[in-house]
Structure formats: C-alpha cells, structure tokens
Amino acid sequence: APSLLSSCSATLQSGSSSNSRLSRLSVCQKMKILLVRHAQSGNNIVQATVHKKFAAGVTTEAQAQEEWLSLRMDDPGLSQDGLAQLAKLRKHCGKLRKKAQINGKIKMICSPMTRACQTAKAVSEALGVPVVEVRGELCEVGGIYTVERKQHAGGSAFSKVPGRAMSAQEIQTKFAGFDTSKLPPQGPWDMARGFEDTNAAVERARRVAAWLRMPELHKEVGPNGVLIIVSHADFLALLMAALYNVQVADASMNPDSEMSAHGVSECTLQQEISNNAASVYQKFRISLAATTLLYVGEKGEFAVEWMNKRSHLQDKGCSIA
Numbered sequence: 444a445p446s447l448l449s450s451c452s453a454t455l456q457s458g459s460s461s462n463s464r465l466s467r468l469s470v471c472q473k474m475k476i477l478l479v480r481h482a483q484s485g486n487n488i489v490q491a492t493v494h495k496k497f498a499a500g501v502t503t504e505a506q507a508q509e510e511w512l513s514l515r516m517d518d519p520g521l522s523q524d525g526l527a528q529l530a531k532l533r534k535h536c537g538k539l540r541k542k543a544q545i546n547g548k549i550k551m552i553c554s555p556m557t558r559a560c561q562t563a564k565a566v567s568e569a570l571g572v573p574v575v576e577v578r579g580e581l582c583e584v585g586g587i588y589t590v591e592r593k594q595h596a597g598g599s600a601f602s603k604v605p606g607r608a609m610s611a612q613e614i615q616t617k618f619a620g621f622d623t624s625k626l627p628p629q630g631p632w633d634m635a636r637g638f639e640d641t642n643a644a645v646e647r648a649r650r651v652a653a654w655l656r657m658p659e660l661h662k663e664v665g666p667n668g669v670l671i672i673v674s675h676a677d678f679l680a681l682l683m684a685a686l687y688n689v690q691v692a693d694a695s696m697n698p699d700s701e702m703s704a705h706g707v708s709e710c711t712l713q714q715e716i717s718n719n720a721a722s723v724y725q726k727f728r729i730s731l732a733a734t735t736l737l738y739v740g741e742k743g744e745f746a747v748e749w750m751n752k753r754s755h756l757q758d759k760g761c762s763i764a
Contacts, residue, residue, distance in 0.1 A: 473666070473738035473739055473740045473744060473746070474655075474660070474661045474664050474665075474666065474668075474669075474670060474738070474739050474740070475543060475544075475545065475664075475668070475669040475670070475736065475737070475738060475748075476655065476669065476670045476671075476672060476736070476737040476738070476739055477539070477543060477669055477670070477671045477672070477734055477735070477736050477737075478672050478674070478679050478682075478683075478729060478734065478735040478736075478737065479532075479562065479563075479566060479671060479672065479673045479674075479729075479732075479733075479734050480562075480673075480674065480675065480676055480679060480729040480730065480731060480732065480733055480734075481521075481525075481554075481556075481558040481559045481561070481562040481673065481674070481675060481731070481732070482521050482525035482526070482528040482529045482532065482558070482561070482562050482731055482732040483521065483522050483524050483525035483528055483731045483732070484519040484520065484521055484522060484525055484557075484558040485516055485519035485520065485521075485522050486515050486516055486519045487522070487525075487731065488522055488524075489511065489514045489515055489516075490511055490515070493507050493510050493511045493514070494507065496510075509601065512590045512601045513590070513601070515590075517587055517588065517589050517606030517607045517608070518556055518557050518558075518587055518606065518607060518608060518609065519557065519558060520557045520558060520561060521558055521561050521562070525558070525731070525732075528731060528732035528756060529561070529562060529565045529732065530565075531732070531755045531756055532562070532565065532566065532569075532732045532755065532756075533565045533566070533568070533569040534569075534755065535734075535755035536565075536566050536569035536570055537569055539570065539734075540570070543669060543736055543748075544667075545667070545668065545669045546667040546668075547664075547665045547666070547667030547668035547669075548663075548664055548665055548667075548668035548669075549570055549572050549668060549669055549671060550576075550663065550664050550668065550669070550670045550671070551563065551566070551567055551570075551572045551574070551575045551576065551670075551671040551673070552575070552576045552577070552578050552581065552670070552671070552672055552673070553575055553576075553577055553578070553581060553672070553673035553674070554577075554578070554579075554581040554582045554583065554673065554674045554675060554678075555577045555578070555579055555581075555582060555608070555609065555614060555623075555626060555632045555633075556582055556583060556587070556675070557609065559581070559582075559673050559674060559675065560577070560614060560617070560618050560621065561618075562673050562732070563575050563618075563621075563673040564618050564621075566671065566673060567620065570671075572671075573620055574620055574621075574622050575618070575620060575621050575622065575673075576621075576622045576624075576625065577611075577614055577621050577622065577623050577625065577626060577632075578625050578626075579625070579626055579632055579633060580647055580650065580651055581651070581672065581673075581674045581675075581678065582633070582674075582675070582678065583674070583675035583676075583677060583678050584639065584641060584644040584675070584677040584678050584681065585638060585639055585644075585677075586633055586636055586637065586638060586639040587605070587606040587607070587608040587631070587633050587636075587637075588603045588604065588605060588606045588637050588638040589603075589604055589605070589606040589607070590602065590603055590604070591604055603637065603638040604637060604638075605633075605635040605636065605637035605638075606637070607631070608631035608632050608633045608635070609631065609632060610629070610630060610631055610632060611623035611626040611627065611628060611632060614626070614632070641691075644677070644678065644681055645681055645685075645691050647678075647681075648678060648681035648682045648684070648685045649685045651682055651685070652682060652685035652686050655670075655686070655739050656739060656740070656741050656742070656743060657741070658741050661741055676724070676728055676729060676731075677724055679727070679729050679735075680723055680724045680726075680727040680728055680729075681723065681727075683727035683735075684723045684726075684727055686737070686739065686745050687727075687745065688743075689723060689726075691723050728751070729751050730751055730753045730756075731756075732753070732756060733751050733752055733753035733756065734749075734751075734752050734753075735747065735749065735750050735751055735752070736748040736749045736752075
C-alpha cells in the first residue's frame with residue numbers, strides 16, 4: 444500500500460483547488476507557502492510595448508532588444524495600473540486566511556526590489572503581519588543593472604553594468620516594519636553585483652528550494668501557518684522548477700537578453716510568444732499580482748493547491764493581469 448507521503452505527489456492545477464488533495468495533505472502536515480508576484484511595474488509596461496511591436500513585425504529582435512535596454516529602469520516602482528492591481532490584491536488577501544486555511548503563524552519574506560517591497564507592504568498590512576523579512580536571494584533573474592552604450596569596430600552596443608540598488612537603510616526608511624538584517628549593513632543590498640546570468644539564478648533558486656525544506660523553517664512556521672514569498676515572475680518560475688525537480692532547458696538563456704515571458708502581459712504571453720521563451724518560464728509563470736499556494740514537506744514532498752490565482756484581477760482585463 445502507498446505511504447501517506449507518497450499519496451502527496453506533486454500536482455499542478457492551474458488556478459484551481461482540490462478538497463480531496465487537501466485532506467491528504469493535512470495528514471502529511473506540509474508547510475503552506477504562498478507565492479505572490481509583485482504588481483505591474485514600469486518595466487512591465489516597457490517590455491510589453493516593445494514586444495507587441497516585435498510580434499507585429501514592426502521591429503526586428505535586435506531592435507526590440509535595444510529598445511528594451513534603452514527604456515528599462517534599474518529598479519522600477521509600481522505603475523498606476525500596478526497600484527490598482529495592488530488595491531485588488533489587498534482586498535483578496537483579506538480572504539486568504541479562510542481560503543488557504545491559515546490558522547497559525549504568518550511568516551513573510553520578500554525581494555528587496557522596489558516593486559516587490561511595495562507589494563509586500565500592502566499584503567502585510569492586509570494580513571496584519573507586523574514584520575516583513577527582506578532577502579536578497581528572492582530578487583528577479585538578472586538583478587539590478589543598467590546599460591551603457593559602448594563603441595566598437597562594428598558600431599556600438601549596450602553593455603550591462605551595475606545599477607542603482609537600495610541600501611538596507613533606504614528600505615527600512617521607505618517601508619516601515621521591514622527587517623533588513625539579512626542584507627549587507629552598508630551600501631547597496633546587491634553589493635553592486637550587476638547583471639546575473641540565468642545559470643546563477645537557477646542555482647540561487649535551488650538554494651532557496653532547499654531552504655524551504657529545512658526542518659527548522661517548518662518548525663518555525665508550523666503546519667497551521669504559512670510562509671508568504673513576494674518575488675518576481677522568472678525567479679518564482681525557477682523556484683517552482685527547483686521544487687518540482689525540473690531541469691531548466693537552455694539555462695544559458697536569460698529572460699532579459701532574449702524575447703521571453705519576462706514582464707510581458709498575459710494576453711501577449713498566450714497569443715504571441717510561446718516559441719520565444721524557455722518552457723519553464725511559461726509552465727510555472729505567475730501573473731502580475733497573482734498568487735500560487737504550495738505545500739512543501741521536509742523530505743521533498745510537494746503539491747500545489749492553486750496555481751496562478753488571478754480571479755481578483757479579472758475585471759481589469761488581461762493586459763495587466
């Protein structure tokens with residue numbers, strides 16, 4: 444007969460839940476993890492606009508890439524539509540305790556990027572979480588970087604150099620109640636690391652996945668509590684892949700240096716770019732201001748209760764969902 448743990452095999456249900464699966468998981472006493480993607484930022488608008496022109500044949504891939512790099516921001520905040528999404532996400536969070544059966548501790552961690560901090564602040568206020576822990580390992584693939592145009596024999600090209608990241612003190616000043624003790628005490632939180640390639644991001648996601656299985660973390664959160672992670676589309680996709688033990692195909696392809704799912708609207712993603720993104724970024728993608736609820740066990744057991752829940756955003760249309 445199969446063991447209780449083996450009955451909790453990983454299941455992917457897009458935007459849906461299963462009460463029968465919940466009953467099995469309650470026996471396994473897995474830790475709940477709620478993944479939250481930040482709301483729409485300025486860069487999401489830029490890349491969606493750039494890609495629509497590329498998809499329509501108005502620009503070449505090289506032209507689209509150059510336009511993206513010239514218009515993107517190092518560390519953008521939320522757009523006006525993003526703030527509207529955030530209001531709906533905040534309202535949605537008011538119902539999460541019941542929907543996710545959260546009866547215990549809520550531990551909340553987030554990326555130090557501005558758009559993630561803004562989103563985490565709203566979620567923490569909606570759920571009454573007094574402290575949000577900021578962790579650099581939750582940042583988006585690519586990290587904080589800017590570009591400089593450099594001349595060469597054949598003309599000119601953009602070169603990626605370290606961008607302007609907030610310091611721990613700046614984050615504390617802008618976001619009251621944020622714990623930055625895991626960040627460097629001085630200077631930018633990323634230590635001016637600059638551009639991160641996808642291979643490094645894949646390894647980072649695997650380290651976070653291993654941490655999510657640590658007994659100490661499970662004991663801290665407890666079976667009736669939840670760990671909330673506020674992060675970014677591509678990093679959360681890599682994290683899901685690591686939890687599923689899925690090998691990332693073509694890990695050398697970075698979402699910021701190829702036409703991919705990174706920052707593109709849901710409409711464009713579904714209709715236009717299925718052949719231009721690594722499969723992992725599509726399969727595990729979480730939409731802007733949407734949520735995914737997972738159950739993770741200490742021995743690697745893993746299940747999904749809901750994937751990419753975005754019903755709270757539907758009336759806003761797919762361009763910002």
